[in-house]
Amino acid sequence: MQVIVNTNENINGTLVLPLWQDSKNVSDGSEAGVHRSLKNQIENILSNGDFKAKAGTAMTLAGTEGGKALLIGLGKQEDATLQGMRESGAKVTASRRNIHGRTLTVKFHGVDGAHMGAFVEGMILRDYSYDKYKSKDDDDDSDEGEITVHITCEDDKTDDLQKSADLSGAVATGVYLARDLGNAPPNDLYPMEFARQAIEFGKEYENVEVKVINYEEAKQLGMGGLVGVGMGSYRKPCMVIIELNGDKPGPSPIIVGKGITFDTGGISLKPPASMDEMKYDMHGSATTFGVMKALAASGHKDRVVGMTCMAENMPSSNAQRPGDVITTYSGKTVEVLNTDAEGRLVLSDGLWYAGTELNPSYMIDLATLTGACVVALGHEATGLWSNDDELLNKIKVAGEHCGEIAWPMPLFKAFEKEMTDSKIADVRNLGAGRYGGSNTAAAFLKQFVPNMEGTENQIPWAHMDIAGTAWGAKSNKMVKTGATGIHVRTLHHLITGQ
Ligand code: BES
Ligand code: ZN
Ligand code: ZN
Numbered sequence: 001m002q003v004i005v006n007t008n009e010n011i012n013g014t015l016v017l018p019l020w021q022d023s024k025n026v027s028d029g030s031e032a033g034v035h036r037s038l039k040n041q042i043e044n045i046l047s048n049g050d051f052k053a054k055a056g057t058a059m060t061l062a063g064t065e066g067g068k069a070l071l072i073g074l075g076k077q078e079d080a081t082l083q084g085m086r087e088s089g090a091k092v093t094a095s096r097r098n099i100h101g102r103t104l105t106v107k108f109h110g111v112d113g114a115h116m117g118a119f120v121e122g123m124i125l126r127d128y129s130y131d132k133y134k135s136k137d138d139d140d141d142s143d144e145g146e147i148t149v150h151i152t153c154e155d156d157k158t159d160d161l162q163k164s165a166d167l168s169g170a171v172a173t174g175v176y177l178a179r180d181l182g183n184a185p186p187n188d189l190y191p192m193e194f195a196r197q198a199i200e201f202g203k204e205y206e207n208v209e210v211k212v213i214n215y216e217e218a219k220q221l222g223m224g225g226l227v228g229v230g231m232g233s234y235r236k237p238c239m240v241i242i243e244l245n246g247d248k249p250g251p252s253p254i255i256v257g258k259g260i261t262f263d264t265g266g267i268s269l270k271p272p273a274s275m276d277e278m279k280y281d282m283h284g285s286a287t288t289f290g291v292m293k294a295l296a297a298s299g300h301k302d303r304v305v306g307m308t309c310m311a312e313n314m315p316s317s318n319a320q321r322p323g324d325v326i327t328t329y330s331g332k333t334v335e336v337l338n339t340d341a342e343g344r345l346v347l348s349d350g351l352w353y354a355g356t357e358l359n360p361s362y363m364i365d366l367a368t369l370t371g372a373c374v375v376a377l378g379h380e381a382t383g384l385w386s387n388d389d390e391l392l393n394k395i396k397v398a399g400e401h402c403g404e405i406a407w408p409m410p411l412f413k414a415f416e417k418e419m420t421d422s423k424i425a426d427v428r429n430l431g432a433g434r435y436g437g438s439n440t441a442a443a444f445l446k447q448f449v450p451n452m453e454g455t456e457n458q459i460p461w462a463h464m465d466i467a468g469t470a471w472g473a474k475s476n477k478m479v480k481t482g483a484t485g486i487h488v489r490t491l492h493h494l495i496t497g498q
Contacts, residue, residue, distance in 0.1 A: 001093075001127045003120055003169065005151045005162040009033035012150050013103030015069040016092055017042065018111070018119065019053040020077040029109030029154065038066025045071075055084055058095040070100060082118040083403035087477045089122025093147075094480070102145055108153040116153060117164035123149065124165075124172045125478040130183040167298055171492050174294025175485035181286035182470060182483025186262035186279040190235035191310035194259060194282070198240045198289060198308075205296045209246050213239040223353075224326035225345035228336065230311030232266060232319025237311035239350065240285075241358070242292045245303045250359035252303040253495050255292075256350045258343040258367035259285030259310035266313045266339030267321050280483055281343070283470035284366035285310060290488040291495075300496055307354050309346035313339070325425045329353055330448055335422040337430035343369045344429055344441055348448040355450035355459050362391050362460040365445065366487060372437030373465040379473035381407040382486065385442040387449065388460035395462055398494040403478075404487055406464060415443035438465050 009032045017030065025043050026034065034042075041064055045051050051059045055075030062068045072095075074080065074088050092104070108116050127147060153161060181189065181197075195212045202210035215236035218226050223239070230237025240259075260281035264270060270278070285308035292306040320326070324336045326345070330352040334345065347365055354363050373383040382399070384406040386392035392408060399406040415431075419440055422428035427447050431440035442463050449461045469476075469486045476484055492498070 001124050001169070002146055002148045003124070003151060003165040004148070005153070005158045005165060007152055007155050007158055008150070011067065011105045012148070013105060014100040015067060016072060016104050016106040017069060018072045018074050018088060018106065018108065019046070020074050021053045021055070023053055027109045030107040035066030037064045038069055041066065042069060042071065055088065056091060058091050060095070060099065062099060068100060070095060080115055082114065082401070085115045085118035086122035086125070086403055089119035090126035090477045093123050093126035096147070103148045105150040105152065108151065111153070113157050113160050113164070116157070116161050117168070120151065120161070120165045121168040122478065124168050125175060126480070128176050128179060129480060130180065130482055133185070167498060170297040171294040171489055173297045174290040174292070174488045174492065177293045178283070178286040178290030178485035178488050179479070179483040181289060182280050182283045182485070184279070186312070189282070190261045190312055191230065191238045191259070192235065194261065194285065194308065194310050195238050195240045198242055201289070201293065202242070207245050208292070208296055209243045211241040211243070213241070221329060222327065223329045223349040225328045225334065225349040226309055226311060228320040228324065228326040229260070229266070229313055229342040229345050232316040233312035233314040235261070235312050237346070239353065240308045240310060242289065242306040243303070244292060244295055244305070245301060248301070248303040250303055251361035252305060252359065254354045254358050254360040254363045255288045255304070255306045255491060256347065256354050256363060256365040257285035257288035257306070257308040258282070258347055258365070258369065259308045260343060260346070261310065261312050263313045263340070263342065264315060266319050266342060267315050268338045268340040269315055270340060277471070280471050281368050282310070283368050283466060283483060283486070286483065287366050287466070287485065287487050287491070290485055291491045294488050294492045295495065298492070298496065298498070304495060305354070305358050307350050307358065309350040311342070311346050313342045328448065330450070332427055332447065333425040335425040335428045337428055341429045341441070343367050344444045347445055351445060351448045351461070352450060360459055362388070362462070363449070364395065364462045364464065364491065366464045366466055368467040368470050369465045370438040370441045370467055372441070374468035376438055377407055377468055379468045380475065381405040382469045383407060383409045383438050383465035384462060385409050385411050386460070386462035387411065387446060387458050388462070391460045391462050394494060395464070395490070399487070399490045402489040402493055404469070404490045406490065409442065410439060411442060411446060412439070415439045416446060419444045420447065441465070
């Protein structure tokens with residue numbers, strides 16, 4: 001989507017008119033350039049109460065000599081929020097059909113800059129579909145090509161709005177990338193293919209370096225968690241490290257992603273229903289890669305590192321078994337009681353490596369870690385755990401700002417105890433019972449956060465369980481279907497303040 005902000009009176013293509021609830025007419029500032037007959041038609045509809053402009057509603061007008069229009073309800077002005085405006089913007093894209101064409105003109109008047117920016121952001125975010133694998137009829141040219149959106153508003157607001165639209169566009173390239181990766185079928189997106197795509201990305205930007213730790217190197221380094229999970233697959237596991245502005249001094253934020261390109265459960269095989277969805281089990285890594293792209297595209301100047309822990313969890317004669325004891329990169333041993341609790345195993349190596357080798361100021365991991373988190377929070381919020389209240393709060397606030405809710409969850413000592421009482425190893429990968437499963441998973445991860453050098457205090461770390469928010473979130477209006485690209489925007493905002 002191309003967004004051009006100006007004060008031009010011309011209307012290119014279809015007029016898009018955002019209206020506050022119960023508007024009775026087209027505001028003076030918005031009427032410039034609108035053909036008289038179209039304006040009359042709109043005002044008839046408004047004064048008759050045929051379009052009340054409630055939030056989430058839209059109406060198309062066509063058939064007059066005055067051109068076409070798409071009316072968009074913003075809801076009550078006094079209730080306006082950034083997220084509400086984003087959702088109204090998304091409604092424009094969702095409502096656009098062939099009849100509207102691919103050129104639109106949005107006319108704003110009397111709307112403040114932040115709200116207009118959010119509306120534009122919503123339009124951009126909703127403008128995504130995954131059709132790489134759909135055949136197209138040769139003669140079907142109905143819905144092709146980029147959408148061009150002209151925006152008009154008051155003179156003194158255009159520069160800021162254009163800047164905000166450009167930033168939204170740059171960050172959205174990271175969101176789209178995360179969605180593309182999340183939606184990709186697991187036969188085509190496996191660990192070393194993810195690595196290949198990261199290497200290609202590194203070639204696009206001078207300030208991005210990509211390093212891959214392949215299977216052989218992971219074995220040599222003693223990454224028993226990654227190796228244990230990935231060794232049952234013909235497609236071998238790897239770690240991918242994407243560093244932005246490596247020449248700038250650290251310590252810096254490090255994002256660590258769970259990247260299971262397909263989770264069968266391994267020998268603890270999952271039931272067949274909805275197993276196909278386990279292709280999204282790499283969305284933590286998809287978000288990590290997406291954040292790095294968003295940061296590079298928006299011109300971030302400081303150092304940030306993304307580390308993705310990639311493996312395919314398959315049953316085979318070479319797969320790890322329930323009962324195995326593995327030695328992780330940290331040196332701690334883990335009793336594998338269930339091979340389906342594999343995300344925490346690959347992350348144990350990722351977190352320890354990030355903490356000891358990558359010079360973090362803080363570490364945030366993202367993982368589709370537990371079904372229990374979906375039971376707890378549904379699709380409405382990501383579970384958020386942290387050993388540092390300040391970091392937790394910053395992530396929560398950034399999530400709220402972006403309309404991507406992350407909800408605080410507890411790291412009780414009892415959960416840690418439960419995970420460290422294995423009879424034969426340091427840690428067990430399964431809780432003692434089935435209750436509080438997302439909390440015991442977080443408590444497991446905490447065992448693999450190193451201390452800050454020369455201290456007894458752990459590196460500030462947060463864990464985000466995105467099992468419910470990475471897909472299937474019908475209430476997420478920014479996405480039509482499939483992978484959501486969740487938290488690319490939250491983390492971009494957290495890291496850059498923009
Ligand atoms: N990838 C799953 C978690 C998951 C479940 C994500 C549903 C999205 C939707 C994870 O690897 C897993 O299988 N977790 C187990 C852990 C259990 C064995 C302790 C789970 O949640 O059942
Ligand atoms: Zn699993
Ligand atoms: Zn998994």
